[in-house]
Amino acid sequence: MTGAATAELDLTCALWHGLGRKTGFDQMNLFAEIRTTVLTALTEMQAEGILPAGLDFASVAVEPPRDAAHGDMATNAAMVLAKPAGKQPRVIADALAAKLMADPRITAADVAGPGFLNLRLATEMWQSVVKAALTTGTDFGRADVGKGRSVNVEFVSANPTGPMHVGHVRGAVVGDALANLLAFAGWTVTREYYINDGGAQVDVLARSAYERYREAHGLEPEIREGLYPGDYLIPVGEALKETYGDTLLDKPEAVWLSDVREFSTQMMMQMIRDDLAALGVRMDLYSSEKALYGTGKIEAAINTLRDMDLIYEGVLEPPKGKEPEDWEPRVQTLFRSTAHGDDVDRPVQKSDGSWTYFAPDIAYHFDKVQRGYDQLIDIFGADHGGYVKRMKAAVSALSNGRVSLDIKLIQLVKLWKNGEPFKMSKRAGTFVTLRDVVEMAGADVTRFIMLTRKNDVALDFDFARVLEQSKDNPVFYVQYANARVNSILRKSREAGVDVSDATLAAADLTKLDHTAEIAVAKKLAEWPRLVEIAARGNEPHRVAFYLYELASDLHGLWNRGNDDVSLRFLQDDTATSQAKIALVRAVGVVICSGLGILGVTPVEEMR
RNA sequence: GCACCCAUAGCUCAGCUGGAUAGAGCGUUGCCCUCCGAAGGCAAAGGUCGCACGUUCGAAUCGUGCUGGGUGCACCA
Structure with missing residues (x-):
């Protein structure tokens, strides 16, 4: 972890540390750690003659089991090594289990099914994830699969x-x-x-702009078939008049084409840069x-x-x-x-x-x-x-x-409004512009919704639904979770409980021991792993789905406090409150981090 | 005709380098606010993962061939 990360964490999402590459931080990827442990054990087994030398461990995986009842993590080591090692899966699994049980972090290692090894981790491991999220802030989850490439x-x-x-x-x-x-x-x-500024289409642009230039001089523009009719070129014509006066009027195309092309292309690119900025996109x-x-x-x-x-x-x-x-x-x-x-x-x-x-x-x-x-x-x-x-x-x-x-x-985006296909032609002639979308839905909502599908699947974008404030709307649902985190922090401060990040990071997390709470910590532990998977596949949509699941876990835990008072975050005992709020805050940190990747501004309060 | 993409619950979609009894949301049914934000939560019902072979200890996932839908196919960009 970087030194700066611990220095000054505040309670907002302002702790987002940016997206530049960082090295030397503790990745705190529990799944990767346990996999390393498994590989070490397998190597020892080779040294002891239990396994033959020269095995390829590449396909040995440590992942969350589909059913949480099976344990915290599962490894397929015994199954993938059985054939190359010439041994029964269960024989390998039993030997591996015995070795892993010597590790204090692992409290159970059961062979199941065809040869899965289900592992349970000590509660302290999950508590340490919460601590890691609070000490590293939004650097929690950073991975190094890129290795600086x-x-x-x-x-x-x-x-x-x-x-x-x-x-x-x-x-x-x-x-x-x-x-x-x-x-x-x-x-x-x-x-x-x-910038595709080398083909015939920029000549067409120039000719279209030239007509608007004539228009700026009070002449009737001839927007012939094949020219761009959009009225966004009117200001270009006026700017041309501003710059060139009447020197281009009534001249053959050969005289003005090159200049007008260059001029209009520049203006179009400026417009595009502004459009991108409105969406929060900046090019290098x-x-x-x-x-x-x-x-x-x-x-x-x-x-x-x-x-x-x-x-x-x-x-x-x-x-x-x-x-x-x-x-x-x-x-x-x-x-x-x-x-x-x-x-x-x-x-x-x-x-x-x-x-x-x-x-x-x-x-x-x-x-x-x-x-x-x-x-x-x-x-x-x-x-x-x-x-x-x-x-x-x-x-x-x-x-x-x-x-x-x-x-x-x-793939295509289909626009809808209240279930009706949405068409608009405000200024561009025939199409809905980026500006139209951003003005109607906002950049944050637009960005999040655009990332709720795999890139190769068509996406429906309904202006009414994306602005709805209910759990039907994933943007709202995730933002609401973050707002709840901040709500808890506010309430705590009002109650006189110190919930600064430094204090929370130092909280006695052994008080965080209810299975419902540990379940949320386990979800947090998946974040670094998810980042790796998403990055490896170039699949940013996975981040959006993960955030939705994490938000769901937080909402669930929150509501359990309705029935079970001991699960409410704010308790009479300050130390207990701080432990619970540390978990809540850790969820907030990961939501901020994930939203940062999506380029969505976290909201602290719903209004 | 060829190439690429898609096909998973009534609807909209997730599903990790192949893993165990395939998951969410909406909709349907039934519950939960003297209590940190009910803008929320819990539970039930609901699926031959388009079809057929094949590879494998194991296939929604990989391969081949089909079916259905989308996109694109010399001298455009």
């Missing part, structure tokens, strides 16, 4: 042709939360936005597609592939089954992506010799590889699914397999 998370990357819409929101939230999660799990994270880096042109970077990337014999001139087969009417065979420059797992080779140059969109994308990813990242992650919309294999193939080839690219496809 660098990861680049590219997300959003919306075209700079207009405001961000709903379709971008989920990708932005998932990417940002994933970046937070990875940082918390020991990765060095870069958040990056790739904005990379430009256009900047790749004319620098030789595309050529360099393609030549690198060519040197590997992965580039050739050829003619693709027509797509089978649904052949386009105007299909005709063409000689193109192709990337042999099939050598790296793709289904067909992909064109990098059009038949007229200009680059396809894929070429600068290859160069861009090559650039990321050359910048030295150990891992790349792209967050794409689900409609880019057909792009995954070729992109992975390119990264695999360009990094000689050193860098892995994980692509997360984000």
